[in-house]
Amino acid sequence: MTMELDTTEVAAKTPDHEQPWAELGLKEHEYDRIRDILGRRPTNAELAMYSVMWSEHCSYKSSKVHLRRFGEQAPHSDALLVGMGENAGVVDVGHGYAVTFKIESHNHPSYVEPYQGAATGVGGIVRDILAMGARPIAVMDPLRFGPMDAPDTKRVLPGVVAGIGGYGNCLGLPNIGGEVVFDPSYAANPLVNALCVGVLRHEDIHLANASGVGNKIVLFGARTGGDGIGGASILASESFDDTKPSKRPSVQVGDPFMEKVLIECCLELFSARVVEGIQDLGAAGISCATSELASNGDGGMHVDLEKVLLRDPSLTPGEILMSESQERMMGVVAPENLDAFLAITAKWDVETAVIGEVTDTGRLVIDWHGETIVDVDPRTVAHDGPVYERPYERPAWQDDLQAASPSSLPRPAGGAQLRETLLQLAAAPNLASKSWVTDQYDRYVLGNTVLAQPENAGVVRIDDQTGLGVAVATDGNGRYTKLDPYAGAQLALAEAYRNVATSGARPVAVTDCLNFGSPEDPGVMWQFAEAVRGLADGCQTLGTPVTGGNVSLYNQTGDVAILPTPVVGVLGVLDDVARRTPLGFRETGHAIYLLGTTREEFGGSEWAHVVHGHLGGLPPAVDLDAERQLGEILIAAARDGLIDAAHDLSDGGLAQALVESTLRYGVGARVAVPGGIDPFVFLFSESQGRALVAVSPDTDERFVRLCAERGYPNQRIGVVGGAALSVDDLFDVDLDELRRAHESTFPAAFDA
């Protein structure tokens, strides 16, 4: 038996009907505002719609006031074709090509169901890129987990990695990079961020909006089921029908095969020019897609909700609106193109339903079997949600934390101890080889991957003829950010920028995923505000605008928040990918140069973390002008063929960079500690703005001149060759022993 349908008419007549707004996550004043906007109580369907669209996740209500900085402070860039605010930003890369890229989080679902949570995270970000009219060409996956030896990590990490691989591999998108970082703060809050890069021609950019009165609204792809509507089943008061599943799941299962077909189908629809725009369905499903399409277009839309193809016929209208079933897209199609549109979806066996059309009423009206259950101004749903100026305050403990400098920690002294420290760090979870993870990802598919893990940045070719390509790197250091959120965000930016430049590409744009604890904690809110300020200022200095990103809040267990973790992705352009710089030493006799200045900087360092379990002091100093200069040298040197290999210095300092550069091709190196510097500081400090470079004798002079012209500090510290990593007068480590240390950690932990 079904209760009377809650139509707008019923709602107008029953103002006192009790509604479960609190259970749906709304605050009382938010519910009151909805009533104000509508001039009556919302229908159940409207309530469902507002509650998801006004959630933190969809409305950015706590972060919005801060994120504005990215737009307001965006450096001028001729390359930016589409800026923040769309599904993803679009950047000109030359020769008529444009690139779009974006990073998103799927943290909580990946803890509940690691495989499916991570898989659908990849699926969602790929659809964002596709909605811009671009062909997705690569993915990346920055990950954070609890301690490697925690039993739960052994459940979560293998599942997440298998899910990312399972989905991405099946879609045929090469995985070109990412991160795997461990810290106790992520134990019950793993971070699963996913980045996708897409490519398109300038003329093919599509913005998702519903304009053109009379144009059809078409829903295509997978059928709509009860996925991810956990909360909406509270609206079961709508129905007393007890045959329907009692508890709706809040986790979705993905179908990568469907998504692969959907990609090809959408690209064919775009290229046949039979679709005006396509919007992906992600969080908040049809609620989000209809209200966003309508408010970005002419403002009106009429939908007959019963036309939505269902997988589960027991779904109520409110549940259909909120369902987060994956692999669905919504298209806006001119009536004269409808037949051609349907022919293409039929060719790909993609189920399609015309569910409505664009109107000029300025209202989003949704009917259920002829009765109106939603009648709203779509802007009030999609854009004019609540905005909070949450209180923020530098936490009381921040001073103590910064005062707890690592300077008094015992340090290794002498060759034997330094050698042991180098091996200990090379084997530490955060620095050990990630190939146990990355070997589960296809990096070859599409045949354009020029660099992937374990290189500095992922590099993919876009155009066979010219060799045009892009480089992308993601970085983020939660420990640095905890010590100083403003600097931490800039350090994440600096590292990703440096990684891209080290591979020979010119950095042009930024995307970011801001993973933090609860915004209701003023200390966390301060971390967030500072990180945004740091990143916006940093992007201004480096001339790389933020083109889009994602915020993930409430990552905390009880009162304890995760390390504040802004993950920053930088995109760079290579005019010819044949000029990219790989990181491994190859040629005996090449000189090794260290660029940049090494200071005694151990706050937040990997050494303090691994050896002493210490976090305190200040993170390494940021100097973005130096980063830019270093970048210019590395890019020019790559373009002119002056260097054979390069590796940026970051976590673990010079020692770790040497480990990775020698192990890459099994070619050793011999270095000497320059006079005037403590060997421990030389090897393990994490000073910024540094890179290691291998230079052939043929180009040595020109390279040194290049550095000198730019006045950038550079030191010849050694030479490539041999079967060991040797530090003069201190120690030798055989590469076999080094490899065992570096490569055994993950298999030992996860091949139980």
Add this chain to the structure above:
Amino acid sequence: MRIGVVTFPGSLDDHDAARAVRVAGGDPVVLWHADADVRGVDAVVLPGGFSYGDYLRAGAIAGMAPVMSAVVDAARGGMPVLGICNGFQVLCEAHLLPGAMLRNEHLRFVCRDQRLRVENAATSWTSAYGQGQEIVVPLKNIDGCYVADERTLDELEAEGRVAFRYVGENPNGSLRDIAGITNARGNVVGLMPHPEHAVDALTGPTTDGLGFFTSVLEGMAHA
């Protein structure tokens, strides 16, 4: 020389296979899973990927696609057919090659640069190699563990139909380190590793895979 590359829904390496054909000097021809014929091509490549999501069993649903009847007929008539990875699985499911593929022994997807030995350099797709030559090409799969009963395996060995063997650590548990096999006539070859990803030094670990495509073109030129 026209070499068809079949696209099933879920095929992923079809463009790369076509590119490899082109690099070797052939003309790639697009074949669609729902086609009833092979458009008069001289040879066919079944590319890698996850046809139909590889749901059920890898290659099982694709093995029954309309175009496969035409491919099976052409193969029985002597046309060179190469199945790479998912294509190899399809050839087994379509009974053009014996045996079957199971989930990798360690249950994980594996992507790595794999050393192989060419054990039979007399097939349509391997004549450019020396007998026993070792090559390195990418390997990437989750259902790559080749199995067949003992009698079949003995027969394959005795007739020289083990075309490729893994060298070094066996990456997936395949019986007798088998990486690829051929039919008795030598025109139908299937293997798990991906030669099409090793035809360009910029994007592949080597260019060792090119020989597959030059072999078949060469063979046809002299036919």
Add this chain to the structure above:
Amino acid sequence: MARVVVDVMLKPEILDPQGKAVHGALTRLGFDGVASVRQGKRFEIELDGEATPEAVAEVERAASTLLSNPVIEDFVVRVEAGV
């Protein structure tokens, strides 16, 4: 020796891409009359000893923690007769 069988199926409201693909293939191959297909996992667990209530309870525990994820899957444990 006793055999305990654990069947794990996706919950009815959860998308089952494998079942969907099998259904599609059956239809294409001309097997009509099928309304839907769901694909799940079947575990056959041979016990060293008898299927005592304690042993079965242990299997139930394994089924709910290791063999299935209750967020998306349901399971059924049964002792197979006559093995």
Add this chain to the structure above:
Amino acid sequence: MARVVVDVMLKPEILDPQGKAVHGALTRLGFDGVASVRQGKRFEIELDGEATPEAVAEVERAASTLLSNPVIEDFVVRVEAGV
């Protein structure tokens, strides 16, 4: 509407890495007393009509051609009672 279940298991002589992994995990969780584990697939096929002998024969045919690969797998078809 009737439900027919098809169980597909690897042949006994074929190695079953998934079953082995489950067995290993059970042992690590402290669950002794397991001699072996095999993992297979379970298909639940809902028919449009009744499970007539003809309909079941059709399912048998599908099981032997599509749902299982006779090189490596065995199958059992049964009509589920009371659905």
